[in-house]
Amino acid sequence: MIDAKKKPLLSGLLILFLAAMIFANIGGNMYSGLMPLYLKDLGSSISQIGLFFTISQIVPLFLQILGGWISDTLGRLRAIAIGSVFGVIGFVPLVLADSWGWLVLAVAIGSVARALVGPSFDAFIAEHSSEENRGKVFGITQTIFMIVSVVGPPLGGWLAQDYGFRVMLLAAGAFYFIAAVMRIGMAREAAKTETGTKTLSFAGLKSNLGAMFGLMFSGGLITWILLTDGFRDVSFQLSGNLFPVYMQEIGGLSIQQIGWATSLFGLCMMLVTIPGGWLSDKVGERFGIALGMALLSGALFLLVNIPQGNQWLYFAGWALAGMGVGVSTPAYQSLISKAVPQHLRGMAFGLFSTSLGIVSLPAPWIGAQLWERFSPQFPFTITAIAILLSIIPIWLKFKLPKAEEKSEEAAVAAVSS
Secondary structure, eight states, X not given: OHHHHHSOSSOHHHHHHHHHHHHHHHHHHHHGGGHHHHHHHTTOOHHHHHHXXXXXXXXXXXXXXXXXXXXXXXXXXXXXXHHHHHHHHHHHHHHHOSSHHHHHHHHHHHHHHHHHHHHHHHHHHXXXXXXXXXXXXXXXXXXXXXXXXXXXXXXXXXXXXXXXXXXXXXXXXXHHHHHHHHHHHHXXXXXXXXXXXXXXXXXXXXXXXXXXXXXXXXXXXHHHHHHHHHHHHHHHHHHGGGHHHHHHHTSOOOHHHHHHHHHHHHXXXXXXXXXXXXXXXXXXXXXXXXXXHHHHHHHHHHHTTOOXXXXXXXXXXXXXXXXXXXXXXXXXXXHHHHHSOGGGHHHHHHHHSSOOOTTTTTHHHHHHHHHHHTOXXXXXXXXXXXXXXXXXXXXXXXXXXXXXXXXXXXXXHHHHO
C-alpha cells in the first residue's frame, strides 16, 4: 500500500511518450497558426482562405472515428507510429506548395496522421493513470505538452518573417522527423512484449461502431457532450482560422508579434492546466469546463473590441483565452475517459478531440462570407456568444452519477450483444 502511494504520477514510458509528442508538435505549432498567412502569401483571398479550411475538414470527417478504432485495435503506440509516417510525407507538398491546392493535399495527408495520433494520445494517458488522479495526470501532461505552444509559434513567426515560409516549414519538418523516429522505436519495443496478434477486421469495426453509436444516442452524458461539442465547434470554425489575418489586417500586428501572442496563449494555458486538473478531481469536471468556456468567451469579446492603437490588449486577450482552454482541457479529457469503456476510448477521443462533423463543414467558408459581407468582427462575435451559451448545457448535463453510468454501460452491452 505504501509503495502504491509512492508510485510517481508519470511513468518513464509516459515521459518518453511526451518527449516525442513535444518534438512533433513544436513542428506543428511553428506553422499551424500561420497557415492563413501562408495562404495569403500564396495569393489567396479571404473567401479562398475560408474555402480552404472548409475543404480541409473533409478528410478528417471520415478518418476521426476510424483512427480511434485502429488505435483501440492495434494499440496506441503502433497507431501513433503509423500516423507519424503519414505526417512526415505530408510535409513534402507543404514545403513545395505554389498554390493553395497543394496545401489541400498536404492537409489531407496530415489529417491521416492526426486521426491516428490524436485519439491515441489521450487514450494512452488515460490508461497510464488511476481514475481518482486522472484529472491531475491530464493536467500535468498537458502542462508539459504545452511547451510546444510556447516555443513553436514565436520560432515559426521569426523564421517565416526573416527567412520565408519555406525555410520555416523545413525546420518544422525536421522537428517532426525526429519525433517520428522516436515513435517508431517505441512501437517496435512495445511489439516485443505483446502477446497475441492484433488485426483489423470489418467485424471488429462494426462491433465497436455499434457500441459507440449506442452511447451517442442513449440520451445520456455522451449524447450531451456530442451535442454541446458540435454546437461549439460550428461557432469555433466560423472564426478561428481567420484570427491571424484579423490580427494582421485590423490589429496591425506583424507575423512575429502574432507568433508571440500565440506563444503567450500557450504559456497561460500551461500555468493553469495543472490547477485545472486538480480542480477537476476535487469539484467535478463540469465546473472546470464551464469556467473555461466563460473565460474563452470573455477573451473573444475583448479581442474584437480593442480600440485602435492598443496592440497590447491583443496579448491580454490571448492570455485570457489560454487560461480558458487550460482550465477546461484536463476536465474535458477526464470526463470523456470516465464516460466510455476502455476498449472504446480511442474511438471516443477520435470523435470528440477535434469534433469535425457534417454540420460544421461549411462553417469556415460561412465565416469568411460574414467577414466580407458584414464586418471582420461579426464572425468572432457569433463565436463568443455561442461559447457563452454552451455553459448552460455543460452545467446541467455534464454529470456522471452512478445511475447514469450504469444505464450507459447497459446501452453499450445491449448494442454489442
